[in-house]
Every structure is written in structure tokens, then in C-alpha cells.
Amino acid sequence: MGPQGFPNPPQCLAARDSDTKKRCPQPSTAPRAPTPAGRKWGGGDCSGNPSSPLARVPPRSGLKARSSAAGQCSAGKPLPRQTVRRSQRYALSPPSCPVEIAGKPETDRAMATPSAAFEALMNGVTSWDLPEDAVPCELLLIGEASFPVMVNDVGQVLIAASSYGRGRLVVVSHEDYLVEAQLTPFLLNAVGWLCSSPGAAIGVHPSLAPLVKILEGSGVEAKIEPEVNDSLGVYCIDAYNETMTEKLVQFMKRGGGLLMGGQAWDWANQGEDERVLFTFPGNLVTSVAGVYFTDNKGDTSFFKVSKKMPKIPVLVSCEDDLSEDREELLHGISELDISNSDCFPSQLLVHGALAFPLGLDSYHGCVIAAARYGRGRVVVTGHKVLFTVGKLGPFLLNAVRWLDGGRRGKIVVQTELRTLSGLLAVGGIDTSIEPSLTSDASVYCFEPVSDVGVKELQEFVAEGGGLFVGAQAWWWAFKNPGVSPLARFPGNLLLNPFGISITSQSLNPGPFRTPKAGIRTYHFRSTLAEFQVIMGRKRGNVEKGWLAKLGPDGAAFLQIPAEEIPAYLSVHRLLRKLLSRYRLPVATRENPVINDCCRGAMLSLATGLAHSGSDLSLLVPEIEDIYSSTYLRPSESPITVEVDCTNPGTRYCWMSTGLYIPGRQIIEVSLPEDAASADLKIQIGCHTDDLTRASKLFRGPLVINRCCLDKPTKSITCLWGGLLYIIVPQSSKLGSVPITVKGAVHAPYYKLGETTQEEWKRRIQEHPGPWGELATDNIILTVPTANLRALENPEPLLRLWDEVMQAVARLGAEPFPLRLPQRIVADVQISVGWMHAGYPIMCHLESVQELINEKLIRTKGLWGPVHELGRNQQRQEWEFPPHTTEATCNLWCVYVHETVLGIPRGRANIALWPPVREKRVRIYLGKGPNVKNWNAWTALETYLQLQEAFGWEPFIRLFTEYRNQTNLPTDNVDKMNLWVKMFSHQVQKNLAPFFEAWAWPIQKEVATSLAYLPEWKENIMKLYLLTQM
Known part of the structure; x- marks a missing residue:
């Protein structure tokens, strides 16, 4: 296989029959003859004679009901005529005669990448001489293998290519293009590029019968084949066949080349409530390789032949095709509440044209998203723990049913996620717990922990399977500093082509709002398209908070490797182009930059662009600042330093x-x-x-x-x-x-x-x-x-x-x-x-x-820094969040100030002045002691009372004991009871009554186990309780 899954170059391109005809032609690389005066290249026969029988194959008849004959739609009405500027025949150099097909080894090798494949497909093509009466549709490209071949002047893709499995695909946006003799050079290139089996035959479906004559007229053997079969190297068919879907996909997957033409806008007009992307016959085949026919009409008023691969448009309208999916997934659900999940999910970057968010926080951070890909579906959550959250039960049921697509097939749950199986069973969904994906699965629920089987999982989805993924990437990023999770995290190696990526940014647990019908929702691609318009016209508005989100999302997207992946590369190029046009804002305290505006977005995008390896000369700041002091002159000689590693x-x-x-x-x-x-x-x-969520920026958000x-x-x-x-x-x-x-x-x-x-x-x-x-x-x-x-x-x-x-x-x-x-x-x-x-x-x-x-420091103290040093000392085993998060760290403040700086606690912080402390305790008891109100300074008081009674040594011994223990509890109640037991043993006093006075949830068995210890008679809480009465 070549890069990005492209099959290795065909080996049969020079294979010849016993006569001058060839089964699998190769894109021409022969020397080009001068253009005869007055002749037009790209039409007629090899001499350029427009009177040749091949100059224009007559319109064919007898097409399927939804296929268009020349000048007529299937309903018999004339199609709108489009003016084609036939003068646009950019003379790159005249093409070689299509009959002269010669092979070069370097050409074979070059066709393993999209850019080289584009050159092979366009070799010798100097014009797009399209039939005037054939109105095409726009093509939508997704995934990592598809690439554009012909794009009109308004950015619509009309011809595209891709690969799937071991095979290749070329899609044209009207079937008439495949029987247009004027396009002979391109058609020959296409058939040659598609063929990957030496000597294999070229089959043509009866709906494209005139194509046989076009190919044979150029010395390439082809034959009518009503059905695709394994003896063929290339199969040519229109996009309306509904009987060979699976055969065509498997033919391509096994190494066959598929040439398909059709348009979907007329097909859509004849149906009722048809969802073109997911029901049009051609899309059931081409979508597995990331190419879709849409119901958008293509503009044929102006073309040019590109020397290099054209860009894929940032946005192709297909919102209506996704709205039903969103409604089905969120049926009966107003919010996604993970407040008590005890997890911090990763934020998801939703960047695919067919991907959409399902749960968003107030900053438009996405926690759950879904996508269509090929014939299949994907749902992603930002943490596997979300598979176990009871409040998400209705959504989990909706998601699995949507992923199953009405098949009532086998639902496979990865062994490590067996809790999900129980939640689904409550809703009437039976599951099978398996260690990995099975061949008969309809839906697979799992956490991706390695890159093993990525291709198989992607093909599972492309061919109709449902994938339910739960994973977070922030821990992986913590363990792999300097490595982008967008590029290397195993989950993203799987998910990036689907248009959903898991980032290293975490989200706070809480309720997440769900998109509402009729209300626009943030999406990376649509916001980038609006940003492009605003930057170009210097006017326009986007929804509140969208530009603040676009910056970090764009910076994250730039971390996805884009080399030879046109879907990503097109966005990278657009961002470079936009940022190179304008001076980069410099944020300072005196002149802050508002985050939610174009200048704020530019700061994040520029950082991402610089880290992606772009030329830094493109990013010229308005002024200098403390972070970018170009007045510093680096040494002309390298500097060597010894670093202790x-x-x-x-x-x-x-x-x-x-x-x-x-x-x-x-x-x-x-x-x-x-x-x-x-x-x-x-x-x-x-x-x-990371300042990406700040409202104002005094510096770049990521530096x-x-x-x-x-x-x-x-x-x-x-x-x-x-x-x-x-x-x-x-x-x-x-x-x-x-x-x-x-x-x-x-x-x-x-x-x-x-x-x-x-x-x-x-x-x-x-x-x-x-x-x-x-x-x-x-x-x-x-x-x-x-x-x-x-x-x-x-x-x-x-x-x-x-x-x-x-x-x-x-x-x-x-x-x-x-x-x-x-x-x-x-x-x-x-x-x-x-x-x-x-x-x-x-x-x-x-x-x-x-x-x-x-x-x-010696006179005023060091409370703030030591407070944070104390935070770094806190351990999950003896912390009771959220109650003690801002409390136990202050034990280090008191200890340092008294033992090192000689500053008593009451002077080190006014909150520890004795009268203030006493008042705080009385207020706590006066309201009725409740652990819900036991926080911060109030919580600290409990520990200070113990310290003042028993000194610091019990704490030191206790922290030592915690470090040496394993299998400690994780919930607050059990952890608090363990602390009571361990501290009681350290001081050899029964401290259960003391902690009960503070409203700790002391378990009966713990109180009983401590009853043998002496009573703590000096328990100060007794005095408080007596005087409180």
C-alpha cells in the first residue's frame, strides 16, 4: 500500500493484446507534438479532426428512470442549459495522441500518493470540454483518501478520485461526461489509473455503452458487462444502479478500479424527503471511499485546468441531511448531565463535514459528537466513564439504536466496558460482551487503547457498521509531552478520518446543553467559512463565542498531519493564506486583545500555524512584546550546554x-x-x-x-x-x-x-x-x-x-x-x-x-506560594474533594510559617486569628453541622484542632503510612472513615466522637472498632457544643 492507504501503483499499464489494443491503458507520458494551427486539443480523433466519429458520441437512450439523457431529465423535461466557456483551454502543452500509451517506472511509483495520482489523471488534459446540456451535481469529499480532480471557479468539486481497500475510485458528477468524446484524454487517464491487475479487462455497464467506442477508438479494449466480476480490472457504471451496491464495494476493496458517473440533484427532485447523501444509489458505493454526490447543482460556466491539485472547499451545505440524525440521537433529551460522573472528559474537535456535536458547554466545548462515514455511523464520548453514567441512560439507548440503523443486529460491548451492557439491558437492548470486534457485529462499543486494527474498524464503519467510542486523551498527553494527541493518540488514528478528534483539553463535569432544532450550533468548518468571509470583507458577524472557539480549534486541527491528505491540507492552506494577509495582533496588559473576535482567533491560529512548521515570515506582528523580542540577536556560532538528563x-x-x-x-x-x-x-x-477561555488576552493564548x-x-x-x-x-x-x-x-x-x-x-x-x-x-x-x-x-x-x-x-x-x-x-x-x-x-x-x-518573605510571610506548594502535596487518598481542596494545603502554610519563618498562624493569615476561628466554628455549629458546609477554612479548622492537640508528628507519620499503603478507597465516605481510624491509631485516642461533632459520616463499624481506645477528654468540640446549647 502507498501513503494514506493508496494502493501501490498498477503493474499492468503497458500490457497489450495481440493487436494494438490495450486492456489497461496508462496515462500518457509520451512526448507531446506541437498543436496544429487552428486545432483544439482534447476533442476529435488523434489528429484533432472534429469530424471524426469520436468527436461527439450521440446521446444514448434507454437509461434508467433517474438517469439523464442528453438534454433531458428522467421526467422528460429539458435540463437547464449552461454556457461553457470553451475558450478556456489553457495550453499547458498539447496532449499526446491517446493511442500512444507508454509507461515509465517513475510514473508507476508516483501514482501512490494523491498529488501524483492527480498528475497522472490530468496528464495531457488541457481543457474541460463538457457537454452543454449536462448539469452536474457538486461532490462532497471527506476522509483521508479522497481528492478533487476538477473544481469550478466557485469551488465546487465536480470530478474526484479516491481509494478503498486495495482498489481505486474515480467519480464524475454527471454520467454524460463518461460518454463525451471531448473528454477522451481524461477518460483514458482515469481507466489507466484505476487498473491495478496486469492484463485485466475493462468492463462497461450497458448504461454507458458509448464509452466502449471511445476507449476502443483510442486502442483500449473494453466490453459490455451487465455485472461486475472478479475477472475485470476496471468497471465503469452510472450512479443509479441499485442492485450491485455490495458487489461494487467488494470489487473495489479487493483491488478493482471503479469509474462512476451520475448526478443527484434531479434524482432528489423526483423523490419525497430523500436524504441524498445516505440513500442515493451511487453514494451507497462511493461513500465508502469518502466521495458523495449531493443535491447541489454544479456551476459549469467557467473552468480552468489546474496544474496542481485544487483545494477542497471548506464547507459544502448538507445540514438538512444531518438534522434527522441529531433528532433521533437526542429524542427526549434536553441535556447531557455528567455532574456526578467523577471524571473529566476530553474536549472533542468536531471538524468533519458529516460530523456534528451533541453536547456542548457554555464555551462550545464538545463532550459527545456523532458522524456519518460511508454507509456507517459513529458516536464518540470524551471519556469511557460516560458509558457508566446512569443519567445518560436514555442517550446511550438512543445512540446504540441509531448506530444499529434499524438492523436489530448484534451489539458487541468490549469486555472492559461490561457496565454499559447492564445499562443497555435495562432499556431492552441485548448485548454480547467480547474482547474485540466480531465479524457479525452491527454495533461495537469500545475504548481505543492501541492502533491495532484501525483499518479494519474504519472499513467496518464505511461498510455500514456502528462504532460507539469512549476515550479521553489528556492523560495520554500528560504521559507524552511534546507529542500531539491529534497526530499520535491511538483513538485519533481511528477517528480523525471520521471528522471527530479527541483533544488533550479537559472539560469540567456538569450538564451539557444539546443542540436545538432551528438554532445554529457551533461547528469548526462553518465558523471557519464565516471567518474567511469576515477577514476578506472586513465586515460581518458570527455567533457569540464562536471566534473564541475557532482559534484553539484551528490550532488543534493544524496538529493533524496533513501531508498528502487533501481534506486536511486544504484547510491548512486556507489558514496560512488568511494569516499571511494581515499583521499578527500583539496582546499586552496595556492593549489587550478581545478573545472572541477575529484578532483573538488570529492569535491562536498563528500559534498552531507556527507549530505546524509553516514559514514564520508569514506571521508579522504589529509591534514587539515581551515574548517576541526580535531585537535579541542570536549568536552566530552555535551554543553548547551540558544538560543533566x-x-x-x-x-x-x-x-x-x-x-x-x-x-x-x-x-x-x-x-x-x-x-x-x-x-x-x-x-x-x-x-x-492555556488562556483560550479568557475573555481578554494580555498575551497569546498558547505560547x-x-x-x-x-x-x-x-x-x-x-x-x-x-x-x-x-x-x-x-x-x-x-x-x-x-x-x-x-x-x-x-x-x-x-x-x-x-x-x-x-x-x-x-x-x-x-x-x-x-x-x-x-x-x-x-x-x-x-x-x-x-x-x-x-x-x-x-x-x-x-x-x-x-x-x-x-x-x-x-x-x-x-x-x-x-x-x-x-x-x-x-x-x-x-x-x-x-x-x-x-x-x-x-x-x-x-x-x-x-x-x-x-x-x-521573612517579615510578611509566603502564604500564597506555600499554599500552592501544599496543593502539589495533596494526595487523592486523603483528600475529600471538594471539601478539603482549599483546606489541607494550608497545613503546609501554617507549618512553614511557624517552623521556618517564625510567624505564628494568626499573624500569617488574618483568617487564622483566634477570634475569627472561634466565630467560624460557632457559625458552622449554629446552622446545624453538615458536611455540605464543611469547606475551606471551616474544614481547615478540624485539622488545626488536631494539630494543636497532638502536634505535627501524627500528620507526618500518617502521610508516611498513606504512601506505603495500596488498594485504598476512592469515595469520600470510605476515605473519611479510614482517616478517622488511622489518626485515632496514631494518637491512641478514640477520635470518632470528635469527627462526629464535625458531622463526618462515621460508619457504625468504624465507631465500634475504635471503642477500645481511650476517650479524648480534651476534645475541644465538647466545649463548643456545650456553650452552643
Whole structure:
């Protein structure tokens, strides 16, 4: 097989009969003779004689009821006549005589890709001399194999080609084109390209009988064949046959070439409520290869012969064909509620022409989508857990019934998803639990975890099967930094051709609205088409929030590999064209960019375009900003730095290089051969927050770039620039690796215990990078260079930070020094809050002094940063979300302030001033203690009362014990009861009454098991309860 599933080139193209006729012709590559004066190429016989019997085959009669004879529709009414500009015969060079068919090995090899196949199909074609009385229909192309051959001046595809299985397909949008002698050069090319079996015959259905004469007149043998059969290499038929659908599909799948012509607009006019895309006879065959006849009339007023493959239009109207599907899937459903699912589904990118969203959040993020593909159907959910959500029961039943398409066939559920089988049984749907897809399945419900069997699953759908997929990609993306899930996630290798992709962006669990009939719903392709109009005309409006969604969706779409996949490549080219026409907005705090407008969309699209490898010279900013400082001049000589690529931790980590990459710079990174196979990755930029949902942008929404260092030398681009990092995988023992970078500048970098004060002074003066770092083995602070210049000697500050980190590790029962240093990065804008936890911890620029001013830290404290360090210490095993999410992390704040900084808790934060604490407890008890109201500071009080009674040691021992245990409970009630038992054992007191006073849901068996322990007489909650009465 060739790329994108194209079969390997035919081997029979030069095969000859005993006379001058050939069974399978090859597109002509013979030298072209000069055009005789006054002659028109592409019509007449080989001499160009228009009086030849082949100049125009007479209109045929006796066609099927819905097929059109020349000048007549099947109802006998004249078809609208279209003016064809026959002068449009662009003289690329005259074609060779169709009889002269010569083969070249390089031609055979070239036909394995769509672009080479296009050249083969168009070789020698200098005009589209269409019959004036044949009104075509527009063709719709989807999937990864289909490509356009003829496109008119308004962007409608009228001739297309594709592949399926081992075979090939050419579709023309009117059957009369297949009996038009003026199109002989193209018809010969088509038949030659379609043939893949040496010496195989060419069969022609009786409905296209005149085509036999056209082919034989050019020395190509063909014969009338009422039925397709395996002895044929190519079969030519109109699009109206309803008896050979399955035979034609299997013929193509086994390696046959299919040439089909027809138009669907007249067929649709004769039917009642016909859904052309899914019921037109031709579509039941061609759709398996991603080509559809539509009921849109094709414009034949102007054509040109393309030198290169034309673009596929972004949008072909087919909304009416999908509305019934949407209604069936959402029958009786007003919302999709996953509030209590305890999962964060991935956001779905719905980009296919026949794909549509079913559940959307307030930002138009999609959680469930469906699609038609070939004769089959697909439904995708953003997490497999959604298969188990009881509230989704009615939808799951609708989905399986829709996927089955009325066949009442076998419903197969993957073994790992057996819970879904139970939900379906409640609704009267019987299922079969199997480890994989079975040959007799009608619907298959599963989670894609590998790329095994992708082709078989795609063919299952194309030939009529239903696929119900549940998967999320954010965990895969976390485990594979620098690798795009759109390109490599196993689920997307399957789903991308269907027009639905699973992204690494997660959605919050909650109710999702469903599209309503008559109300427009966001779709990537329709919004992109409107964006194109607005950018061209500088006016127009789209629905609220659509442009804010278009930007990140377009950036994600650009991650889908598009090489030799015309359906994707056409969109990539359109985006490049749009962004190259206008200067790129620069967002700053002083001049923010509104996200939900064209300028906001441009920022996201530009990032995606840059990361896809496009020429960065296309993206010229309006002004410079802190992220794209082109005044920085990279060193003309490469810079080599030694990077420690040892990582004893249990997750990947960033290793600083002390280098900065200016914006719009293409860098070249080199490393040793052995390191190129060690799963290292490179990252430009440290400002990782995704701002795509911000209403205003102070910077680009995504400003980092990651990619794999899988070659000894690799070129990388980043639109916005940033500090350079090497990402090292967990458990790496690679050691020190020399990394050579061409196109970088030095940035200020200080490492405690390694950098001298003199080196620091020189670096801060000479290194121009706008961002710098202060590092120890346990913490790394990334702040603007402007803030570092006032720091003469970072050593005392960093020693204090190491004390802080030692205290953080001690309370959390972690080894010290830390296996993985924590990072705090300052940014002009972050995604949520004043600071937020993660790797790295993010904070605003206003917090920089709180990080690097030692005197300020010792006097005012460090509550915000330590709060986020505490968040990073929290563990699922002893966290009770949402109650303790903002509570237990503050234990680290209290511990650090009291043991390291000497600041008592009441002074460290006013919320812990004793009178405030007492008032809070009394309010909680006064309302009637209820765990629903036990949150944040109130929840923290429970832990502080225990600490003040028993000290910090029980906490440290308890956290140690949790780290060493396995098979711990996952629901809040069981986890809370386990905490009660374990803490009681640590202090050898029965704490059940204490926690009951706080309204914890203490289980009877737990209270009983603790009864043997001494009573905690100093229980402060007794006093509160007594005085509350």
C-alpha cells in the first residue's frame, strides 16, 4: 500500500493484446507534438479532426428512470442549459495522441500518493470540454483518501478520485461526461489509473455503452458487462444502479478500479424527503471511499485546468441531511448531565463535514459528537466513564439504536466496558460482551487503547457498521509531552478520518446543553467559512463565542498531519493564506486583545500555524512584546550546554539550559545519537497556561512549543520565543548530555552551590534574555530579567527557599532533597486565580517580589506560594474533594510559617486569628453541622484542632503510612472513615466522637472498632457544643 492507504501503483499499464489494443491503458507520458494551427486539443480523433466519429458520441437512450439523457431529465423535461466557456483551454502543452500509451517506472511509483495520482489523471488534459446540456451535481469529499480532480471557479468539486481497500475510485458528477468524446484524454487517464491487475479487462455497464467506442477508438479494449466480476480490472457504471451496491464495494476493496458517473440533484427532485447523501444509489458505493454526490447543482460556466491539485472547499451545505440524525440521537433529551460522573472528559474537535456535536458547554466545548462515514455511523464520548453514567441512560439507548440503523443486529460491548451492557439491558437492548470486534457485529462499543486494527474498524464503519467510542486523551498527553494527541493518540488514528478528534483539553463535569432544532450550533468548518468571509470583507458577524472557539480549534486541527491528505491540507492552506494577509495582533496588559473576535482567533491560529512548521515570515506582528523580542540577536556560532538528563522521579521534568529563543526564530538543536533515542523532548517557553477561555488576552493564548528530540539534529520553531528546556522522562539515567543550539541567546541563570557571585553579576549584565531563573535542587523561580537585576547576591534568598522546601518535604513525608524540583513561574496572565498549583506553579507578575525579596518573605510571610506548594502535596487518598481542596494545603502554610519563618498562624493569615476561628466554628455549629458546609477554612479548622492537640508528628507519620499503603478507597465516605481510624491509631485516642461533632459520616463499624481506645477528654468540640446549647 502507498501513503494514506493508496494502493501501490498498477503493474499492468503497458500490457497489450495481440493487436494494438490495450486492456489497461496508462496515462500518457509520451512526448507531446506541437498543436496544429487552428486545432483544439482534447476533442476529435488523434489528429484533432472534429469530424471524426469520436468527436461527439450521440446521446444514448434507454437509461434508467433517474438517469439523464442528453438534454433531458428522467421526467422528460429539458435540463437547464449552461454556457461553457470553451475558450478556456489553457495550453499547458498539447496532449499526446491517446493511442500512444507508454509507461515509465517513475510514473508507476508516483501514482501512490494523491498529488501524483492527480498528475497522472490530468496528464495531457488541457481543457474541460463538457457537454452543454449536462448539469452536474457538486461532490462532497471527506476522509483521508479522497481528492478533487476538477473544481469550478466557485469551488465546487465536480470530478474526484479516491481509494478503498486495495482498489481505486474515480467519480464524475454527471454520467454524460463518461460518454463525451471531448473528454477522451481524461477518460483514458482515469481507466489507466484505476487498473491495478496486469492484463485485466475493462468492463462497461450497458448504461454507458458509448464509452466502449471511445476507449476502443483510442486502442483500449473494453466490453459490455451487465455485472461486475472478479475477472475485470476496471468497471465503469452510472450512479443509479441499485442492485450491485455490495458487489461494487467488494470489487473495489479487493483491488478493482471503479469509474462512476451520475448526478443527484434531479434524482432528489423526483423523490419525497430523500436524504441524498445516505440513500442515493451511487453514494451507497462511493461513500465508502469518502466521495458523495449531493443535491447541489454544479456551476459549469467557467473552468480552468489546474496544474496542481485544487483545494477542497471548506464547507459544502448538507445540514438538512444531518438534522434527522441529531433528532433521533437526542429524542427526549434536553441535556447531557455528567455532574456526578467523577471524571473529566476530553474536549472533542468536531471538524468533519458529516460530523456534528451533541453536547456542548457554555464555551462550545464538545463532550459527545456523532458522524456519518460511508454507509456507517459513529458516536464518540470524551471519556469511557460516560458509558457508566446512569443519567445518560436514555442517550446511550438512543445512540446504540441509531448506530444499529434499524438492523436489530448484534451489539458487541468490549469486555472492559461490561457496565454499559447492564445499562443497555435495562432499556431492552441485548448485548454480547467480547474482547474485540466480531465479524457479525452491527454495533461495537469500545475504548481505543492501541492502533491495532484501525483499518479494519474504519472499513467496518464505511461498510455500514456502528462504532460507539469512549476515550479521553489528556492523560495520554500528560504521559507524552511534546507529542500531539491529534497526530499520535491511538483513538485519533481511528477517528480523525471520521471528522471527530479527541483533544488533550479537559472539560469540567456538569450538564451539557444539546443542540436545538432551528438554532445554529457551533461547528469548526462553518465558523471557519464565516471567518474567511469576515477577514476578506472586513465586515460581518458570527455567533457569540464562536471566534473564541475557532482559534484553539484551528490550532488543534493544524496538529493533524496533513501531508498528502487533501481534506486536511486544504484547510491548512486556507489558514496560512488568511494569516499571511494581515499583521499578527500583539496582546499586552496595556492593549489587550478581545478573545472572541477575529484578532483573538488570529492569535491562536498563528500559534498552531507556527507549530505546524509553516514559514514564520508569514506571521508579522504589529509591534514587539515581551515574548517576541526580535531585537535579541542570536549568536552566530552555535551554543553548547551540558544538560543533566538524569531523572529519578516518577514523572517527566524540565531541565533548564540557561538559553533563550527569540520569537519567530528557527533553531537547530543537535545532540548525540544515543540521546536521540532516549525519549527526550525540547520545550521553548515556560508559560504553559492555556488562556483560550479568557475573555481578554494580555498575551497569546498558547505560547510554548514542545516536540520530540528523536533525531540527532532537529529544527524547531516557536512564534513567541521563550526559555529553552529539555524534558527528561521519568527514571532516566542518561546523565550529562551536550546539547548544541543554533539560534539561541544566553539568559540569566543562577544555581545555588554552583554559580558564584561574580558569575551572576556578569550574567545579569551580559545575558540579554528577557527571562531568567534562580535555582536550587528543590525549587526553581522563573521571573523577568528586569526584576533580577536588582538582586546582587541570590544566595541568601535561595538558602531560605531551600529551608522552606525542606519543611514542605518534611510535613509531606517526602525525601529531601526532592527528586523533582518544584517550579514557580511568573506570567503576565494566568488561567485561573491569583496563583495556581501544578508543574509549574503559576503566578502573576505582581507576585514576583514576594518570591525574590528575602526581607519581605521573612517579615510578611509566603502564604500564597506555600499554599500552592501544599496543593502539589495533596494526595487523592486523603483528600475529600471538594471539601478539603482549599483546606489541607494550608497545613503546609501554617507549618512553614511557624517552623521556618517564625510567624505564628494568626499573624500569617488574618483568617487564622483566634477570634475569627472561634466565630467560624460557632457559625458552622449554629446552622446545624453538615458536611455540605464543611469547606475551606471551616474544614481547615478540624485539622488545626488536631494539630494543636497532638502536634505535627501524627500528620507526618500518617502521610508516611498513606504512601506505603495500596488498594485504598476512592469515595469520600470510605476515605473519611479510614482517616478517622488511622489518626485515632496514631494518637491512641478514640477520635470518632470528635469527627462526629464535625458531622463526618462515621460508619457504625468504624465507631465500634475504635471503642477500645481511650476517650479524648480534651476534645475541644465538647466545649463548643456545650456553650452552643
